[in-house]
Amino acid sequence: MKESIWGYMIITFGVISIFFIYFFNNITNTDQHNFNLLRETTEAAMFDSLDLATYRLNGTVKIDSEKFIENFIRRFAENANLSHTYKIDIYDINETPPKVSLVVSTADSSTSTNLTGEKITFSVVNKIDAILETTY
Amino acid sequence: MQKGIKTTTLFILSIMLFIPFCSSVKGEIKDIVEPQSTEKDSLIKGFANCNKSNTTTSACILHSKDLTSSFEVKYNTSIDGVYLRVTYNGYNELGNAFVAATNESSGCPGSETKCIKFYKDASIRINGIKDATFKFEFIDDNDNLIESFTGAFTLSDIDLGQSVTFVNGNKNVNITKVDEEYLEYKENTVSSFANVAVNDVRMEMGKMKFSFEGSFELKYSFAQFNMYTDYKATLKRGQMGIPFNYYNIPTSLYNFSSENPLKTETEDYPKASASTGATFWFSDTMPDCYLKNESTCSKTEYVQSNISSCYMQKPAIIYDINNSDIKDNGVEDSKKTKTYCYIKELNSDRKYFDNNPTVLAGMLAWQNDDNQPLIETEYKMECVVIGKNEQVLLENIIKNVISQMKNSDWIKYLIIKDQQEFELETNVKDLSYTQLDDNSFEIEVKSSSNYNKSFKWQFLKKTGIAIRENMSIFDDFIKSDASYGIITPINLFDKELKTDIKFKLKIGDMDIITENDSASCPYTVTTKLITEGKKLNLAFRVIDTENPFPGIDAKGRMTGTNWCIDYGDSIKYDFNNDGSVDIIDASHYNKQNGYESNDVQNDSPSLELQNLLATPEGNFCSKNNPVVTKEIINSPSSNSTGTPIFSITLTPDSIKNIKGYNKGKSYDDFDLKCTDGEKCKSSFVTKILNGNYGVTVNNGSCKIGEGRSYCVGGGS
Numbered sequence: 001m002k003e004s005i006w007g008y009m010i011i012t013f014g015v016i017s018i019f020f021i022y023f024f025n026n027i028t029n030t031d032q033h034n035f036n037l038l039r040e041t042t043e044a045a046m047f048d049s050l051d052l053a054t055y056r057l058n059g060t061v062k063i064d065s066e067k068f069i070e071n072f073i074r075r076f077a078e079n080a081n082l083s084h085t086y087k088i089d090i091y092d093i094n095e096t097p098p099k100v101s102l103v104v105s106t107a108d109s110s111t112s113t114n115l116t117g118e119k120i121t122f123s124v125v126n127k128i129d130a131i132l133e134t135t136y
Numbered sequence: 137m138q139k140g141i142k143t144t145t146l147f148i149l150s151i152m153l154f155i156p157f158c159s160s161v162k163g164e165i166k167d168i169v170e171p172q173s174t175e176k177d178s179l180i181k182g183f184a185n186c187n188k189s190n191t192t193t194s195a196c197i198l199h200s201k202d203l204t205s206s207f208e209v210k211y212n213t214s215i216d217g218v219y220l221r222v223t224y225n226g227y228n229e230l231g232n233a234f235v236a237a238t239n240e241s242s243g244c245p246g247s248e249t250k251c252i253k254f255y256k257d258a259s260i261r262i263n264g265i266k267d268a269t270f271k272f273e274f275i276d277d278n279d280n281l282i283e284s285f286t287g288a289f290t291l292s293d294i295d296l297g298q299s300v301t302f303v304n305g306n307k308n309v310n311i312t313k314v315d316e317e318y319l320e321y322k323e324n325t326v327s328s329f330a331n332v333a334v335n336d337v338r339m340e341m342g343k344m345k346f347s348f349e350g351s352f353e354l355k356y357s358f359a360q361f362n363m364y365t366d367y368k369a370t371l372k373r374g375q376m377g378i379p380f381n382y383y384n385i386p387t388s389l390y391n392f393s394s395e396n397p398l399k400t401e402t403e404d405y406p407k408a409s410a411s412t413g414a415t416f417w418f419s420d421t422m423p424d425c426y427l428k429n430e431s432t433c434s435k436t437e438y439v440q441s442n443i444s445s446c447y448m449q450k451p452a453i454i455y456d457i458n459n460s461d462i463k464d465n466g467v468e469d470s471k472k473t474k475t476y477c478y479i480k481e482l483n484s485d486r487k488y489f490d491n492n493p494t495v496l497a498g499m500l501a502w503q504n505d506d507n508q509p510l511i512e513t514e515y516k517m518e519c520v521v522i523g524k525n526e527q528v529l530l531e532n533i534i535k536n537v538i539s540q541m542k543n544s545d546w547i548k549y550l551i552i553k554d555q556q557e558f559e560l561e562t563n564v565k566d567l568s569y570t571q572l573d574d575n576s577f578e579i580e581v582k583s584s585s586n587y588n589k590s591f592k593w594q595f596l597k598k599t600g601i602a603i604r605e606n607m608s609i610f611d612d613f614i615k616s617d618a619s620y621g622i623i624t625p626i627n628l629f630d631k632e633l634k635t636d637i638k639f640k641l642k643i644g645d646m647d648i649i650t651e652n653d654s655a656s657c658p659y660t661v662t663t664k665l666i667t668e669g670k671k672l673n674l675a676f677r678v679i680d681t682e683n684p685f686p687g688i689d690a691k692g693r694m695t696g697t698n699w700c701i702d703y704g705d706s707i708k709y710d711f712n713n714d715g716s717v718d719i720i721d722a723s724h725y726n727k728q729n730g731y732e733s734n735d736v737q738n739d740s741p742s743l744e745l746q747n748l749l750a751t752p753e754g755n756f757c758s759k760n761n762p763v764v765t766k767e768i769i770n771s772p773s774s775n776s777t778g779t780p781i782f783s784i785t786l787t788p789d790s791i792k793n794i795k796g797y798n799k800g801k802s803y804d805d806f807d808l809k810c811t812d813g814e815k816c817k818s819s820f821v822t823k824i825l826n827g828n829y830g831v832t833v834n835n836g837s838c839k840i841g842e843g844r845s846y847c848v849g850g851g852s
Contacts, residue, residue: 043676048804050674061674061698066818067806069782073824073831074803077786077794085787089780094767097698099679101771103780129768130678133696 030084030106031124037079038104038126045071046098046132054096061132062096069093072102098132684768685759692759699763782825783834790830797829 049067054060069090080086084106092101106124273281675696680686687693760769786794797820808816824831 039678044803046676047674064816066808066816066821070806070818070820071803073784073786074794074798074820077791078798080786080791082788082791085785086791088782088784088786090782090784091780092771093781094771097763097767099767128678129681129684130676131684131768132698133675133677134698 027124030081031126033081034086034104034106034124034126037076038102038128039130041072041075041079042100042102042128042130044075046100046130050098050132051095060096061098061134063093063098063100063132065093065095068100076104099130101127101129103127679768681768681771683759684764687759694758695761695764700761780834784824785832785834787830787832790832793829794831 045068046063048071049063049065051062051064054062073088076086076088087105089103089105090100091103092099094100104126683692685693685695685699758764807819809819809822810816823829825833827833
């Protein structure tokens, strides 16, 4: 009897530990994932939205904002985590010279409730300001 | 003991139960897709090099080490606003003698047409002289000669930074050698190249007009240089493609820039072909590669627009009454019917006119060697009839048309001797016409009995006749909206002549050009950048908005060339930091004199500031030049403040929907809806904004359907 109680205590402790590990692991990994996803997607979308016609005409390096938005959303969704809800704020798209400013926030789909009944939502926010620059 | 074992077993099992769950929560990055565009690394790098010596031009001359020298002239005087005229005789490195003078005209007083406005104690830079005799004349506002200096020197006698001085009384002119920067371009020897985008080349009633808007600066030591132009995209097939290839500008120090462009020239080449791009050689002699073999010149990068992927083969039977037997019919010239064709760029008003449809067809037949279009723009060819023709006998017109058909290359396409050879009048048995009730005529081309019905027109390729390989876009055997005497281009490719050909021709009256009734066929015109292995090295950089160009020493560095101030920019910035905004039209920027005072509104920058701006090391490519300041540092959006343009929420369901859309569709497959060829809107983004795919959108500063392109900065 005494040993079984110890066993249940250990199991309970393990489960609680695993929950905390999962919880913080989820937040930190989501942050890392979001940052890499945001950076790589932004880079790919900026290159794919280059306006080559303008470059050929007068040598101006320009991106097309419509192409950028479409490309970004499609690429982002393709690699996004299905367990999350993402909020993408597009703050700036400067076509020439090319510069974009974006913020991606992740709201965990499962909100927690603390002991007082207050709903808690952890958001992971990543922002990026990026340019295309000719190598000097 | 057994209970302890059970407990331990339960614990292990519980751990194992969670192992897969734990692994599933790792931040897995799945298949980050690299940009699909092959253009990422395939553009031109050359411009960046040019900008080391010329910070603001999109095209420039690369200097040869031994052929250029620059020196600075400083004139010490108490008079402000005098004008300088320079005349000099000398030799360049190749031993060519020259006589040249300043070639500035802006603001010159009186009858002077070539001078430089010379500020008090300011300096100018003159390029491209090795040994020379100079005469400097300073002129006041009333065109009176203030004083002049004459002297001679050899630049090789002057060390960098040292001066020679011409003295006249107690006044003097200092000449300082300043130009070591050009030594970087030692790889370019005799011939230098300029890349100029020519954006308006058109055929207009037998004349070729072209305009250059490329902004570049020529610094050369040749007494006389020739500008060779060659439309590299010569016709691959067909009879067109005669380039006008020589243009001589008999002066040195010719300075093309946005303020002094070589705007428009006209050459009388009735059958010349044109493209919207060209290559220019600047040299004292014609480049060897040009003389020997064109292909050896192709190693040079150049910007080129090409009309390639649509071809109108020996197309229209154009009836020109002026050339027919009806012209003696007593019809007044003003009432004669005139038919001409033009190529019209879809979604724009740009047209390329010519009264010879074959010329236009030749233009459309243009294709480059590697035939790899990057951007496609649709054109169509339209033929219209203008003028009244009620006095014209319709039957005579028909006869004339048939006569033209018989004698034209077009009819050869109907002639088949065997599957590979062609011979006139072997296969066409008869051409006949019938007048119909609606005042139109039906023309019938009957084939002969020995006609091989299994023949496909693709064998025409073996004849060497200009036919593009990919002709699938031409579906109509004959497209004959002949309501106004027009027989439009036909395509015979890949068609089996199983029946005789019939088409209708109707002559109508038109007072004005009517495009709606003219027949047309779609064309695809490509604009291509010939890279020849050259690449534009574009770097994607995540930036700090406070210090976007940090540099290796943390003190900041020059920006990439695309972040420099460029000609044509209107710069709005508080240069003097006095709270008022200075507006400078950079198109009036003068490298030698800085800004003219009247180019600066509201607040004139000081002379020192002008001089600062007028140097490559100044603000124009600096880490905090006005472009950087405006677009990054002072931009509220850079700090993610203010209202976003769009705020898009992707739920798991909407992510699934977009993934479904992505399947089988490449990322660079854009469906853009444009207005007048501009303000293009993405259909996908439109759907997103309308709530399709389950996406929730907060429109932020933009509203759906109300100038979205404007909100986000405009379409392509």
